[in-house]
Amino acid sequence: MTTIPASPRNSRALSVLRQIATGFMTLALTLLGLLVITFVISRVVPIDPVLSIVGERATPAQIEAVRQSLGLDQPLWRQFLIYVGDALQGDLGRSIRSGEEVVSEINRYFPATLELATLGTLFGTLVGVPAGVLAATRPGSIADQIVRLVGLMGYSMPVFWLGLIGLLVFYGKLNWVGGPGRLDPTYDMMLQFTLTTYTGAILIDSALNGAWDVFRNAISHIILPAGLLGYVSMAYISRMTRSFMMNELGQEYITTARVKGMPEWRVIWVHAMRNVMVPLITVIALSYAYLLEGSVLTETIFAWPGLGLYITNGLFAADMPAVLGGTVVVGVAFVTLNMLSDILYRLVDPRART
């Protein structure tokens, strides 16, 4: 009667490993599904890939030649297999606009979005979580009202408007930050011609090269758009944190911690926070994924050469390989983040491990 089915530590680690393996299987299946969808879309849209390459005045022989080089004379299932095979080898076709490999284009665009989204999420989390906790521990107080009001503004003000006002005030009038783009032109030249590219993220690359003037310039450019995206995600994260924390603080184990004489900081930041983390991980991962999809409006206003801008421009030019390639990358990022949050979730919540 006093024995319990508690598993020892090593078998627990094993079960986590098994769950990670299952996670990878799900990942593979999801990605296959994603490829099916993008493939079908590419065949369904009324844009003839051949025509958009050769132009309207091509001879039938030219058209046929391009058709064959694209593999469009093959049966559909065969085309799909080729598509999947190419995608697995990192080939998402060529952009119709530029004739460049979509993958190498995305390689240039995606790090810009990644940099922006990561910084934004970092800001949103580092400010949003403490703000939410503050609001939850003093409901109805002035601090709570301020957090609510600031959050409400983040929800309801259009991003493009905030972005324009931000540029007007902090760049145009005060000149505290850099303007649109990722770098000033001079530093951009430096980056392209004198520095080694490691990741494509300018902040990381310039730091690795020890080019601190480039780094500083990049910071001055990214701070406003990242702050803007961070503000929006902060609004969301602080609201969610507040409600999760309120819920946990009403639980009986919180009373237990207080009965034990634990100081209030430990009750909130250890006992309650570890439980709040469980749902909060999903919230943060979702808001990060949302930013990774490329925030078109922000990227347009700040002339930020990111994935959102890339996909939108592709769409306007009827450049299907670019659009679908971008979609696949977004999908991969989304699914990967989901899996990561699943793993983190299990690390935080022992009940999810068994």
Next chain:
Amino acid sequence: MTLLDVQNLRVTFDTETGPVQAVRGVSFSLGRERLGIVGESGSGKTMTGRAVLRLIRPPGRIEADRMVFDGQDLMKASDREMRALRGQRIGMVMQDPKYSLNPVMSVGQQLTEGLRLRDRIGRAAAHAKAVAALEAVQIRDPERVMAAYPHELSGGMGQRVMIAMMLIPEPDLLIADEPTSALDVTVQAEVLSILDGLVRDRGMGLIFISHDLRLVSRFCDRVLVMYKGRIVEEVQAGNLLAARHPYTQGLLNCLPRIGGPRAPLPGLDRSGAWAQDNGGTR
């Protein structure tokens, strides 16, 4: 010697429709003995226990003419002084271990955090003390339980962990708030006898809160019967059948007896004048 002296304790919740008094002038005093508090749901027995530890959260208010624990005035104590009292001198075991243990912390972490954080005891020594505490509540494989999480424990097991946790700092007073209500009947007796033994051995004061009058009378020296936030009767546990208050008698009569008549059990008769007293509030 008086351990706890409470005079005219009131717990009030300010709601949007006006103040609601959950406890309306409760007085009792307690030495190193076992005091039972009995009453139905909403009679204020839990609030009385929590008020002693100042665990009523806003919008609840605690007022009393006098509330003294071992010479220390609880009404004047600062939050810091209350924290020093909690756990160290007064412990509390709650109803359901499923909710009263932190689901994402291992039993070991929860058992040792007080020792590590407050008493600044090293990891190994704290671990040893926690294991000893688990053995004291008759858990046979304490090392395994230390590594377990609350959801991996049965109810009886969880409640023993809870009792062990509260007894580690060797408090002078333990408040047990329906400690067996969430447990299976077979496990109840076991947990009760463990609690009984430990309280007796260590000479602690005990406030045992329950809705089960017979259980309390078996287990305590004295019983307070509460109704609508007031103490309606105080009886010696051995003298239960001599209880005179109609509410107490009602509580006694509404329990079935093995081998007794199979007629429908009488409900509580609330027609008497004692049940109409609303003390100015609803």
